[in-house]
Amino acid sequence: MMDLSLSEIERLEAAFGSPLYLFDETAFTQNYHELDAALKKQYPKYQISYSYKTNYTPYICSAVKRLNGYAEVVSGMEYEIARRVGYPSDQIIFNGPNKGEDGLSALLEGSIVNVDNLDEMSAVCERVKDFPEKSFEIGLRVNMDLGQSFTSRFGMDERDIVxxxxxxxxxxxxxxxxxxxxxxxxxxxxxxxxxxxxMLGLADRFFAGRQPKYLDLGSGMFGKMDPVFEAQFDHVPSYTDYAFVTAKLVADRYAAVSEADKPILFTEPGTTLVNKYIDFIGRVDAVKTVRGKSFAVLNCSEHNLGETCTLKRLPIKILHAGRQTKTYEGLAFVGYTCLEQDVMYTDYCGALAVGDYVQFGNVGGYSNVYKPPFIWPNCAMVARKSSGEYAVIKRRETYEDLLQTYSFHE
Ligand SMILES: Cc1ncc(COP(=O)(O)O)c(C=O)c1O
Known part of the structure; x- marks a missing residue:
């Protein structure tokens, strides 16, 4: 989590309002380099492709672009963001189970499209007929069983791949x-x-006598975490550990193949890249004890933080604003919504007062992009740039932002 003093938080509140998302660009960049270096060490033709759905804030997407990462998108909207931050289409991977017309136009523009199912495949085959003078390339999303407790609905099994x-x-x-x-x-x-x-077995089978141009392993790696957060998981491997069981296998398999013909190895990190590098600062606006149970009502909601806060205990820091605190046992931090389940943190034991700030860590993924227009508009996001300056990278939403699509006339 970012190390912030009370006076720094008060200055941020005065400048940008409260609550607030805070993006730590320096730490984000360092983490990107560590992941990239660990896999490239085993297999130099490794390429990161950042998962936009996780957090498509354009400033973050541009940071990835400057670091030479590709964009991984799953909708026309995300494709549009990638184009607006300056990506050429051939550095955009277009995935997703229902790309619609947007997927077809991305393919025609030259982006890397991974087809999810046979109906999409038929639509692609139909569309390319309109351009007999050109040739097109696609990838296939493969469905596999890794012993997980559910049948994944994505991609094609071997029968459909054939x-x-x-x-x-x-x-x-x-x-x-x-x-x-x-x-x-x-x-x-x-x-x-x-x-x-x-994936290597399927490549051998379906690309007999040649190599695919790329193998894309998606993502789903653990990223770095604050120790109190990490302690809630069984074992968190390092990027080097992941590289040994993936990139090294690919390197060994294609050791005899010329550099030019080796496939690119993609992964598509989202949470791995961004989760730890966005904090959220909320403020305690009320504290009450009801039937022996204590609640602190914050000026934010579980919708600002994302689902993780309901599944795990996020790392938190309390910044006391100087008012007389009381000590609580088993207090819950709850949100401004009228939902009973809007609980961001349970069982807080310690001192607290109205006016204190609660800094939540690890809220980079599925947070601002997942915030519904429910009861309150969303707050601003600010980046602490590598230069140390702060800058707004998403302004606070206004009522007008949310209301403009509705008709107020009969
Ligand atoms: C196709 C695809 N790629 C990449 C990701 C990002 O995964 P992670 O956030 O675990 O890195 C997702 C997340 O659901 C995904 O669906």
Whole structure:
């Protein structure tokens, strides 16, 4: 978490309002380099492709671009963001189970499109017929079983992959050049090794006698965490550990292949890149004890922080604003909404007073991009740039921002 003094937080509040998201650009950049270096050490043709859905704040996307990362998008809106931050289409990976017309136009523009299912495959085959003088390349999203407790709904199983290759053969100006996968809720090393092995096996089978242009392992790695947060997980591997069970396997498999013909190895980190590098600062506006249970009502909501705060205990810091505190046992930090379940943190034991600030860590992923227009508009996001200056990278939303799509006339 960022190390902030009370006076710094008060200055931020005066300048940008409260509550506030805070992006730590320096730490974000360092983490990016560490992940990139760990995998490149094993396999130099490794390429990060940042998962936009996790946090598509354009400032963050631009930071990734400056670091030479690609963009991984799953909708026309995210594709538009990538284009607006200056990506050429061939550095945008377009995934997703329902890309619609946007996916087809991205393919025509030259982006890297991974097809999820046979119906999408048929639509692609139809569309490329309109351009017989050009040739197009696609990837296939592979479905796999890593021993997870559910059947993933994404990608194609081997039976459908065979059919997809058949469809592509019929479409004369289309070829399959890559394989993609992403399995969520499987962040351990064994699962990563298994996905790399399965992908290499499929590449051998479906690209016999040649190599795919790329293998894309998706993401689902653990990123770095504050110790109190990390302690809530069984084992958190390092980037070097992940590199050994993925990039090294790819390097060994293609050791005899020339540099030019080796496939690019993509991963698509989202939470891994951004989670730890956004903090959220809320303020205690009321404290009450009801039937023996204490609550601190904050000027924010679980919707600002994202689902993780309901599943785990986020790392927090309390900054006392100088008023007379009282000591509480088992206090819950609750939000401004009228939902009973709007609880951001449970069982706080310690001193607290109205006016104190609560700094939540690890809220980079699925937070501001996941905030519904429910009861309050969203607050601003500020970056602490590498230069040490602060700058607004998402302004506070106004009522007008949220209301303008509704009709107020009968
Ligand atoms: C296709 C795909 N790639 C990448 C990601 C990002 O994964 P993570 O946030 O675990 O790095 C996701 C997340 O759901 C995804 O669906």
């Amino acid at each position: 059919k997809a290759f058949d469809l592509v053969k019929e479409a004369r100006n289309l070829s399959v050049v890559g394989l993609h996968c992403h399995i969520s809720r499987c962040r351990g090393l064994q699962a990563w090794q298994k996905r790399a092995e399965i």
